[in-house]
Amino acid sequence: MKEPFQKALGIIRQLKKHGYEAYFVGGAVRDLLLKRNIGDVDIATSALPHEVMQLFPKTIDIGSQHGTVVVIHDGIPYEVTTFRADGNYEDHRRPESVTFVRSLYEDLKRRDFTMNAIAMDEAGKLIDPFGGQDAITNRMICTVGDPKERFSEDALRMMRAIRFVSQLGFSLDEETKQAIIENAPLLAHISVERMTMEFEKLLEGPFASRALSLLVETRLFFYLPMLCEKENELQTAACYDWRKLDSRGQRWGFLCHILRVDSPVRFLRAWKLPNRIIKEVETVLRIVQTTHSDSDWTKERLFAFGLEHAIAAETVRSVANGENVDERRKKLRELFMSLPIKTKSELAVRGHDIMKWFGKPGGPWVKEILELIERAVIHGEVENHKERIHEWLIHRNLIRGENC
Ligand SMILES: Nc1ccn([C@@H]2O[C@H](COP(=O)(O)OP(=O)(O)OP(=O)(O)O)[C@@H](O)[C@H]2O)c(=O)n1
Numbered sequence: 001m002k003e004p005f006q007k008a009l010g011i012i013r014q015l016k017k018h019g020y021e022a023y024f025v026g027g028a029v030r031d032l033l034l035k036r037n038i039g040d041v042d043i044a045t046s047a048l049p050h051e052v053m054q055l056f057p058k059t060i061d062i063g064s065q066h067g068t069v070v071v072i073h074d075g076i077p078y079e080v081t082t083f084r085a086d087g088n089y090e091d092h093r094r095p096e097s098v099t100f101v102r103s104l105y106e107d108l109k110r111r112d113f114t115m116n117a118i119a120m121d122e123a124g125k126l127i128d129p130f131g132g133q134d135a136i137t138n139r140m141i142c143t144v145g146d147p148k149e150r151f152s153e154d155a156l157r158m159m160r161a162i163r164f165v166s167q168l169g170f171s172l173d174e175e176t177k178q179a180i181i182e183n184a185p186l187l188a189h190i191s192v193e194r195m196t197m198e199f200e201k202l203l204e205g206p207f208a209s210r211a212l213s214l215l216v217e218t219r220l221f222f223y224l225p226m227l228c229e230k231e232n233e234l235q236t237a238a239c240y241d242w243r244k245l246d247s248r249g250q251r252w253g254f255l256c257h258i259l260r261v262d263s264p265v266r267f268l269r270a271w272k273l274p275n276r277i278i279k280e281v282e283t284v285l286r287i288v289q290t291t292h293s294d295s296d297w298t299k300e301r302l303f304a305f306g307l308e309h310a311i312a313a314e315t316v317r318s319v320a321n322g323e324n325v326d327e328r329r330k331k332l333r334e335l336f337m338s339l340p341i342k343t344k345s346e347l348a349v350r351g352h353d354i355m356k357w358f359g360k361p362g363g364p365w366v367k368e369i370l371e372l373i374e375r376a377v378i379h380g381e382v383e384n385h386k387e388r389i390h391e392w393l394i395h396r397n398l399i400r401g402e403n404c
């Protein structure tokens, strides 16, 4: 058995020793069959939450009313969830009530897609009542049972379907796709935070272009923050190679750029992104708007923006223009390496040196002189060395020698 499962076996054994059923379930089993990197290993059991808590010394109650207890085993947290058949979903996002059941079959039946409804026992035997393995072999995303029911239980599942297309390159089963088209308006019930999580995974996947096309085709885009008027632009966005964009800032920056978003800050706030990302995207877009070819990159500009923002902006610009991203990144890195200082803090003189040399009290002029020196150091006019800088200032008649 693969390591992540092996490590969690102790939990399954402990539950079984006390007469309960316990299985590995969900994404980890799917990813094992897909030979993908295995993420969190989740466990489903017939034991009730309080019974789980009694059996393990270290547990965290993260939602026992919904059946989930975290068990810390050998320092690793695992979600252990009681088999459940969800009750009525009044608001299309969470069950009104959950009914704990003692049967694995009932538990698998309420899951979203057949590939996610496979259980594995402690011996590695698969329990797959809904044809999940066939779906994986045929590379299909298909709901467990009636897609309309599954999507009206939790409308986010429609976004999940399309983000799995992006991550796995699978196709949407036709009936599943039709049900998304019919039920797309239900997405309006879902919180922005949950939509953003799925949308970010979608943009990050190797098949993001295909997934973006599907967002348009299924009309789901209409219910996503500030995208309802961007149908044509989204269709255009689907024509680009998103795989070259390799950070959140790059992806959101590229999206704003391609969608011709008027106010990126308002757009990104609507998606409830952290301020850190909003600020990064703002800077990246400012650079993109003022860079027209890679010869626009001077040492001074690169120093001012820093390598990370420069690379992000060049990536956005070259993916949008269909140019060679790697080539541009390489050039930027080389130019950055040639800078005698990479940050302001590396400058060999400080404000107090300047005040002493000029024999004047501080003021805005100190910053101006420091910037003058900084430019000279960056261009190699003077070595980044205190005495050399002092000599340079004397040479330029900015100060007299005796103030040293
Ligand atoms: N809206 C949802 C979310 C989850 N699940 C079920 O809960 C499992 C675990 O959910 P989660 O960790 O959110 O998704 P994964 O499928 O594991 O995907 P990822 O690899 O991204 O974690 C899923 O496999 C699926 O069986 C579901 O039925 N409906």
Ligand SMILES: [Mg+2]
Binding pocket: 026, 027, 028, 039, 040
């Ligand atoms: Mg998971």
